[in-house]
Amino acid sequence: METDLRLESSLWIGNKRYRAVLTGWHLKWTEADKKNGDKKTVSVPVAEVVGVENGRVEILPQKSVEDTDKDFTVFYIKRSRSRSTYGLLWSLGRTQFSCPSRVLRDQWTNHLRTALKTHSPLRPHRLLVFINPFGGKKKGREIYHSLVAPLFELAGISSHVIVTERANQARDHLLKKDLTGFDGVVCVGGDGMFSEVLHGLIGRTQQEAGLCETDPAVTLQPCPLHIGIIPAGSTDCVCYATVGVIDPVSSALHIIIGDSQPLDVCSVHHASTLVRYSVSLVGYGFYGDVLAESEKHRWMGPLRYDYSGTVVYLSNRSYAGIVQYLPADPLLSSPKDKTRCLSGCNVCSRSTERLFPHTSDSGSLYSSHFSQYSNDSEGEWVSVEGRFRCVSITCMSSSCARSPLGLSPSAHLADGTGDLILVWDTHPLSFLKFLYRHTSTQDQFDLPFVEVHRVKAVRFSLPDGREEEVHEGIGELNRAIEEREYVDTVSRNGSQQQLAQSVVERETMNEHKTVASILCGLCCKKTPAVSVWNCDGEILPFTEIFCRIHGQLVRLYARGIEDGAAMQNCSQESDKNKSRCITYK
Numbered sequence: 001m002e003t004d005l006r007l008e009s010s011l012w013i014g015n016k017r018y019r020a021v022l023t024g025w026h027l028k029w030t031e032a033d034k035k036n037g038d039k040k041t042v043s044v045p046v047a048e049v050v051g052v053e054n055g056r057v058e059i060l061p062q063k064s065v066e067d068t069d070k071d072f073t074v075f076y077i078k079r080s081r082s083r084s085t086y087g088l089l090w091s092l093g094r095t096q097f098s099c100p101s102r103v104l105r106d107q108w109t110n111h112l113r114t115a116l117k118t119h120s121p122l123r124p125h126r127l128l129v130f131i132n133p134f135g136g137k138k139k140g141r142e143i144y145h146s147l148v149a150p151l152f153e154l155a156g157i158s159s160h161v162i163v164t165e166r167a168n169q170a171r172d173h174l175l176k177k178d179l180t181g182f183d184g185v186v187c188v189g190g191d192g193m194f195s196e197v198l199h200g201l202i203g204r205t206q207q208e209a210g211l212c213e214t215d216p217a218v219t220l221q222p223c224p225l226h227i228g229i230i231p232a233g234s235t236d237c238v239c240y241a242t243v244g245v246i247d248p249v250s251s252a253l254h255i256i257i258g259d260s261q262p263l264d265v266c267s268v269h270h271a272s273t274l275v276r277y278s279v280s281l282v283g284y285g286f287y288g289d290v291l292a293e294s295e296k297h298r299w300m301g302p303l304r305y306d307y308s309g310t311v312v313y314l315s316n317r318s319y320a321g322i323v324q325y326l327p328a329d330p331l332l333s334s335p336k337d338k339t340r341c342l343s344g345c346n347v348c349s350r351s352t353e354r355l356f357p358h359t360s361d362s363g364s365l366y367s368s369h370f371s372q373y374s375n376d377s378e379g380e381w382v383s384v385e386g387r388f389r390c391v392s393i394t395c396m397s398s399s400c401a402r403s404p405l406g407l408s409p410s411a412h413l414a415d416g417t418g419d420l421i422l423v424w425d426t427h428p429l430s431f432l433k434f435l436y437r438h439t440s441t442q443d444q445f446d447l448p449f450v451e452v453h454r455v456k457a458v459r460f461s462l463p464d465g466r467e468e469e470v471h472e473g474i475g476e477l478n479r480a481i482e483e484r485e486y487v488d489t490v491s492r493n494g495s496q497q498q499l500a501q502s503v504v505e506r507e508t509m510n511e512h513k514t515v516a517s518i519l520c521g522l523c524c525k526k527t528p529a530v531s532v533w534n535c536d537g538e539i540l541p542f543t544e545i546f547c548r549i550h551g552q553l554v555r556l557y558a559r560g561i562e563d564g565a566a567m568q569n570c571s572q573e574s575d576k577n578k579s580r581c582i583t584y585k
């Protein structure tokens with residue numbers, strides 16, 4: 001195969017002659033008329049070629065084609081360091097080559113196109129794109145049409161675009177409509193939009209596999225369609241933590257070349273009902289209160305979180321609770337080991353082998369039956385009780401612009417575990433210190449009132465007697481239920497079993513509402529006794545929950561964070577090493 005695709009010849013770029021070589025894996029070109037010591041080689045992995053066009057082609061700012069017989073243009077990925085973040089920015093590189101003859105030109109373009117097909121099996125051909133026109137700074141449509149669509153077109157990807165007209169439209173579409181022919185789903189928006197796609201795809205996959213999502217013990221089926229995220233939201237934590245930069249062009253290029261990053265998902269249950277799925281934050285106390293407060297200030301856009309964060313901080317609350325957790329195997333990794341999950345992470349790769357032991361390639365991944373718990377050594381549940389400033393569970397680092405290293409800097413994207421962060425009640429200034437450390441490289445876990453545990457499951461409950469207390473939290477919750485029609489959609493779209501379940505859920509909520517409205521008047525002057533859960537930016541309608549991590553349940557068009565520091569080291573190396581370094585393979 002490798003030898004079949006090999007092609008070598010002299011080519012011209014501008015008025016300089018180059019020796020160009022295509023092996024199976026790389027396209028390289030070296031200046032021909034220089035002395036050996038001065039020769040520079042550019043090496044582009046075939047997997048990172050975006051497109052090959054006949055003629056002299058430019059696509060930015062607008063597509064122009066000078067259709068000459070002897071020229072061809074190669075578009076590929078170029079990297080640069082981002083000034084503000086740790087990851088690498090990707091942009092579109094372009095080189096126009098001239099050949100001595102048309103025959104040779106056709107040979108080059110044919111060989112390159114064949115090499116692309118052979119070496120990038122996961123490149124999408126057809127994508128379903130959802131744009132939330134109201135996410136973040138309301139620029140979703142503009143971002144997609146000006147920055148992303150031209151790249152998809154260049155790469156020969158056809159896309160079916162839906163601009164959403166209401167919340168949950170994307171989720172409902174994925175649950176109900178025909179998805180044949182699509183290789184992946186792209187969401188243009190923020191974490192809320194991603195969450196819709198996540199719920200739609202996980203729900204659809206379980207429906208088709210005949211699995212019951214409401215059973216917390218069931219081993220869920222991984223989703224066959226990849227998810228791409230074009231960031232256009234407020235926090236954009238999932239994009240930041242899986243790509244390392246918030247940049248629509250970088251994300252579009254990851255989609256085009258069919259990068260594949262598995263991701264752990266946390267299911268949240270209440271009394272054998274599925275409440276939601278989460279990939280980043282399931283947070284009680286501070287983060288729940290910030291979200292509840294921020295819903296009132298949506299008009300502020302992304303700034304609503306900073307404003308609400310300050311208001312909630314100043315209200316100085318802590319909450320009683322019982323946290324039980326099932327620790328993950330401590331021999332595999334630790335949330336305090338100061339490592340980072342980067343592109344090609346070993347801890348995650350070993351997890352893939354553990355979670356999907358019979359598969360060596362991702363193609364057959366989805367047909368394998370496996371049990372996440374059976375081959376792990378079961379640990380013992382641990383229980384702690386007390387007053388907490390916040391209780392957070394995160395399946396990944398949850399890095400974002402506010403916190404470049406994230407809630408748990410050493411968490412892994414795809415290791416089948418989550419990190420449980422317990423912040424015990426403490427002096428307000430100490431809590432501020434904890435929060436502030438998220439903004440720098442200082443260790444937020446190195447504080448006496450903070451604990452962090454790597455876990456497979458967590459249960460949260462209220463101490464005896466607390467369930468009856470009335471609180472602002474349930475008031476907030478009721479508003480959230482009304483605003484978000486939380487369970488309605490399940491009853492509209494679900495199976496008979498889901499329908500029955502949703503009736504139970506609705507009754508439970510109505511009970512909550514009644515108790516809340518009777519008792520709220522009696523004690524609303526008190527500090528609230530109960531907070532709410534923030535689940536990836538949604539308020540949960542239950543306080544007592546059971547969370548379980550499902551290893552690698554979905555796959556994103558991403559590859560994890562590329563180490564910007566490593567690239568700098570590479571740039572100081574010889575040209576030969578440099579080209580190897582920047583492939584990251």
Ligand SMILES: CCCCCCCCCCCCC/C=C/[C@@H](O)[C@H](COP(=O)(O)O)NC(=O)CCCCCCCCCCCCCCC
Pocket residue numbers: 190191192193233234235236237280281287290291305306309310313314398400402403406407432435436438439534535536537538
């Ligand atoms: C003093 C500085 C404190 C900085 C604290 C930073 C902690 C940042 C943790 C971020 C975790 C992000 C997890 C992701 C959550 C998102 O899914 C979710 C939805 O996002 P979307 O609207 O884009 O759809 N976003 C959120 O729930 C937002 C949570 C944000 C919490 C930020 C809190 C800011 C706190 C500012 C406190 C200021 C105290 C000042 C006192 C004088």
Ligand SMILES: Nc1ncnc2c1ncn2[C@@H]1O[C@H](COP(=O)(O)OP(=O)(O)O)[C@@H](O)[C@H]1O
Pocket residue numbers: 131132133134135136137163164165166167168188189190191192193194196232233234235236
């Ligand atoms: N057309 C729409 N109108 C109103 N809400 C929408 C629409 N499309 C999506 N949504 C909802 O908007 C919420 C926020 O969207 P998101 O894209 O995450 O932006 P942000 O990061 O600013 O919160 C999501 O929960 C999503 O369900």
Ligand SMILES: [Ca+2]
Pocket residue numbers: 264394395396411412413414415416417418
């Ligand atoms: Ca994880």
